[in-house]
Amino acid sequence: MPVRPPSDVHHLLKAFEGRPAAVSASARDPVNLPMIRHWCEAMGDTHPAYTGEDAIAPPTMLQAWTMPGLSGGPGARTPAYEELFALLDGAGYTGVVATDCEQEYVRPLRPGDRPTFDTVIEAVSPRKTTRLGTGYFITTMMRVRVAGELVGTHRFRILKYAPATVPAPEPPREEPRPARPRPVINRDNAPFWAGVAEHKLLIQRCTACGTLRFPWLPGCGRCGSPEWGTVEACGSGTVHSYVVVHHPPFPAFDPPYAVVLVELAEGVRMISNITGVPHDAVRIGMSVELEFIRLDGGGELPVFRARADRPDGAES
Template sequence: MDDDHLHLRLKAYEGRPAAVAGVGRDPVNAPMIRHWCEAMGDANPAYAGPDAIAPPTMLQAWIMGGLGGPGSVHEGRARAYEELLSLLDGAGCTAVVATDCEQEYLRPLRPGDEVAFDTVIESVSSRKTTRLGTGYFVTTRTEVRVGGALVGTHRFRILKYAPAPDAATAAPVAAAAEAHRPEPARADGLRPRPVVNRDNAGFWAGVGERRFLIQRCVACATLRFPWLPGCNACGSAEWDTVEAGGRGTVFSYVVMHHPPFPAFSPPYAVGLVELAEGVRVISGVVGVPYDKVRIGMPVELEFQVFDDELTLPVFRAREGAA
């Protein structure tokens, strides 16, 4: 099937349902809100107490299908979306990566709200070539409702692609050989670049100078990370920065096992690191094998150079930590 014919078939799915009459697995509830806020380090009083609301960015959390998978009756996934993904698989676009999401909020969600949702396939791009491989961007739009009233919209975009040759030929035995490698795999020119925008440009400028800068609210002195345009404690838009000393501990972590592609070589550990200053940072944990990372492990900041254009902050286990 040539590209033009395939694209026409893919475009025919635009506007068709991806999920119909989906229902959240659980009502909006205080325990999930608490876990979310603890993981994010967000102590905003609006998210606790008898008049609590849910953090707006939890919108997707209430509609996810969970470990039951696509067949879950709660998810309501429609046949058209499965057909679209199968068509892409048949064209060799067997790999998938989430690229971005956009959310709009009409009113806060509160404990006890029962959410329902419908999702449509909003757009399918023309064939695109990326560093990961060649494929198609698929965007879905989900409308979330409570009691029939629209409360928010969630757009989610994935890239379904045919892995670049190096990724397609990565042998399982090679991944096994790397299993106890203490550093994340490095692949010049292939490591994904961070998204730099007007809200976080100052942070990345600091990284370029080998400084880890944390925002500090001028009004109430609350420290925050990641960088935000306003204070999540008092709402002030005025801020300055403090430089992190670099010491911290592993607050939580996951071990990534996704299929190998050139920029990474799984399995490897990604940590939620709590800095001495009190903020938490998601980054790679290096210096020890992935299976030796532990909650409470002391770590120290370092800046890892991947190529001439990319330097990233990572956290190295302090000597004797393993």
Template sequence: MDEDGLTARLKAYEGRSAAVGGTGKDPVNAPMIRHWCEALGDTNPAYTGPDAIAPPTMLQAWTMGGLTGHTTGRSQAYDELLALLDESGCTSVVATDCEQEYLATLRPGDEITFDSVIESVSARKTTKLGTGHFVTTRTDVRVGRTLVGTHRFRILKYAPERRKKAPPRPRPVVNRDNAGFWEGVQQRRLLIQRCTACAALRFPWLPGCARCGGPDWDTLEASGEGTVYSYVVMHHPPFPAFDPPYAVVLVELAEGVRMISNVVGTPYDKVRIGMPVRLEFRSYDDDLVLPVFRAAAEEAVV
């Protein structure tokens, strides 16, 4: 399909419903208002007390379906529009901006309903992320029959720019406090700082001892044995030179200090707290060496 034909098909969805008969999962309520104000540091007294109102900027919050979504979902037309964009190669999506109009005050106890319409679909645009189409939806929020606000939300559905060559791995920040650690890594040695006054070990490297305040130190070479103390799995945002999903682990070394790294050779969904791991050094290019860990059981198989 040529670009003009695709744009015409996309434009045909303008004015069609994106969601019909949506209802707020919860009525407007004081706990959510409190959490919102605490997160934003908003101490306006209008949002507390027996006559409290909801911050106007919470308008979209009352329409959100959470992780499980709404029992009344988005329309078939909106799903068709997104599928058409996917078919055209615009498989990635990013939220770009929103506009809100406030027409009435919301108070705890108000139960909201909403309807959404596909307001506009742009012609193909070129951005730094790639080429694609901006899709704008308008959501009308009501309490009973009263229109209390309008929320316009815009996304970009785009075809990600294809990279010919994988970008280089980000470089660590080396300064006067940690230069000795990175020199050790280049020599395939994992060095831990040790206070010469109280013998406390510390990692990451610091200019002074957190236990006694002593400024002097020497180093101890780690044995390389450790266990996974905690971990997270990174899905988003994708970052150049990394291939999500992948696990970022906090490893407790046998010496008692902890460090953040990656587990190699083990799928991200097989990483577990308490899993024994063993240090190894991996070269990512001509001048970058990083300490990583391999599951001890996997190492034994290899």
């Protein structure tokens, strides 16, 4: 059902211009050093004029001395001011936001001063449309005195508005699960991935000294020979070490999950995933066996499944 826009009540609001919003109201507390100290600490203002026996109040505290507090105070608002707000609320302009203020300082306030103030409804704007909604700017002018002497003025402007209609958010779309990252294949490891495609786990073997190596490298780490052949792993191994990944999350992976360092029966070690067992049940020394998983969109990866006869005796 469409929301009916609030009516234009500017002709009624104009009658409030010039009427009092506060008359001979008194500050709830005299100007005092504790409030000055709290204000300066909150603002980070370390000016020496605001401390000591001859301290003055920061000029920008002018409005603070006139605030009625959460519980209100005598003379805080006149019936005219309350009527103005009731009219706006009843017409649908229920939102309120402060927009700006202008202050003039005639003389500084000092501890012991007891401010009094009078406030007038100075102006009501025609109806305006803002990003918050449609409404009226209400400007009040306050004159602050001490013992009848003018010490400062405070012009304050608010917007009373009818909150703009916010369209209902669209239901979240279910995003497709990101694809698992594909291995980087280059001239040094291409034969390894060719073996994986045939469900073979190939280990490099130096033809000069016979040393097995994994991961694949262009030369032997023991004798430096660039010549090599391959040995097909039997697929058996044990968990030499492991980590459980909780953070940060990576696309296509659901933490927590275990990443294992498997020592193959041939004596080399390989980092991989482990399947067939919860992440919190992986143990060092656990017996594993090779298997291959197919990736979405093609390709395969070698991983390791916990064996049913692993040392902890649990079933996979």
